[in-house]
Amino acid sequence: MSKSLKALLAQKAEENTQRHREANYRDDFDVGRQHTKLPLDRIDPNPYQPRTSFPEEEIRELAVSISAVGLLQPISVRAVGERYELIAGERRLRAHKLLTRPTIEALVISADEATSATLALAENIEREDLSDFEIGESIKRLEEHFPRRTKLAESLGIQRSDLYRYLSFASLPDSIRKRLAARPKLLSRSAAADIVRVLKEAGNDESISRKLEEAWALLESGKLDQTKLASFLCNSATTTAGTRQRPTHIMKQGAKVGTFSQTPHEFVMKVANNVLTDEQKLKIQQFVLELLA
Structure with missing residues (x-):
């Protein structure tokens, strides 16, 4: 992974951790400042979760640890209507479900979707390196929040060439x-x-x-x-x-408007739609039908 990307995400993760340190534990809390206990059935999964694999053995080990020493760090959520959407802490949440505990300590912070996605990526990288595929999937979901890929690359602190490598998984x-x-x-x-x-x-x-x-x-x-x-x-x-011929270009007034190409299984003609009139398209269809007949 790009060193600058990891540094940026690590900084965001540290900022999120700092919120935990500064939060005052109370049941009546100001969103973004305190943390509380939330019912598990009111917490929805993070649609931007970058991690795709959660080995059962790891969740069981974490559940044993939580049962013995408690939860060392609350999960992070954001309020969405009357429910909560997970930002970071998927493994901790799964471990609590495995222990059949009704509630979990959670820090509620104010975050839009782009911030939620970035924090989820940062938290996972801080704890255990994600695969390039998981990072690529997360960046792909982040893309909808940026008008251009240049801006997305700048926000992540990586070169556009590396951004394209991450996004290549989608193709x-x-x-x-x-x-x-x-x-x-x-x-x-x-x-x-x-x-x-x-x-x-x-x-x-x-x-x-x-x-x-x-x-x-x-x-x-x-x-x-x-x-x-x-x-x-x-x-x-x-x-x-060797069995595939190079395409033959179809030209009109010095400009390429289409191609003829041939493979072992097909003969293909492609022409730009705006080059032919409806009458010309019909003539071509009739010619081909007559030729085959």
Whole structure:
């Protein structure tokens, strides 16, 4: 992870911890200043939770610790209507549920959605390094709060190039993303960016998608290193490249308006929609139908 990103998030986590230190424990509290006990059934999960995996053994160990010495640090929540939304402390909350305790100590702070998402990311990084995939998923959810990716990169204190690497996870096939959610540390952001680049260069070549599934199975079994995934796919693309012709550009008044392309399975014509009139489109359809007939 970028050192500047970790430093920024660590600072936000420390600011949140400072709120805990300064909070006065009372049942009647001012939002953002004191903490109290809240019923577990009034706390909703954080939609921006960056961590995707919560091993049961770790939750059980934490529950044993809480049972023996108590909760060392309250969870953080924000008020949403008459309920509360978790900001940080998912593992502590799960441990309390495992212990069937009705309430949990919580610090209620004033935070908008962007702050909630950033704090959740900061708290998790402070306790245990998140995987690049989990950070990427969290940053993707943060993106909706920023008009441009440049602003998002600036707010996180990272280069745009590194931001794009984190966001590359979102461009992976859904099947791979689901498997990553279960084992998020399998793939780094750099390896993900390399895979996405190969997939984009291959276009709609289904053989590359099948090859990715094959490569992923090798990765999960430990027979292929993540740094070699992209080259594994590139070799497959090179093997099939000889059967794929380069696209022929369709020109109009010196400008490219479309392409003819051919793969082992398809002949494809693509033309910009505003180039042809409805009458011309109909003529092309009729010509193709007559030609095939």
